[in-house]
Amino acid sequence: MYVAADIGVAVGTARKWLDQGHCPSGPAYDAMIATYGAAFLCAIRPDEAGWWHRVARAERQAALEARAEAIEQQLASLRGAR
Known part of the structure; x- marks a missing residue:
């Protein structure tokens, strides 16, 4: 929930990355780098x-x-x- 809220994606999307091993898209990586440094x-x-x-x-x-x-x-x- 926190990752999703921090970078502006759906909770289900973040859950797929963390629980199911899916890879984030390029824009999602960019958002994580911008958010988490x-x-x-x-x-x-x-x-x-x-x-x-x-x-x-x-x-x-x-x-x-x-x-x-x-x-x-x-x-x-x-x-x-x-």
């Missing part, structure tokens, strides 16, 4: 060293840096309230 490509092709592994790492790094910045701001706010 390079990590999706890494998950479906874990043994291939493609460009998507570098992109997934960069995405993960950016997310962690954003979280670290948010934590630093919260800490600064708390330190200033002393």
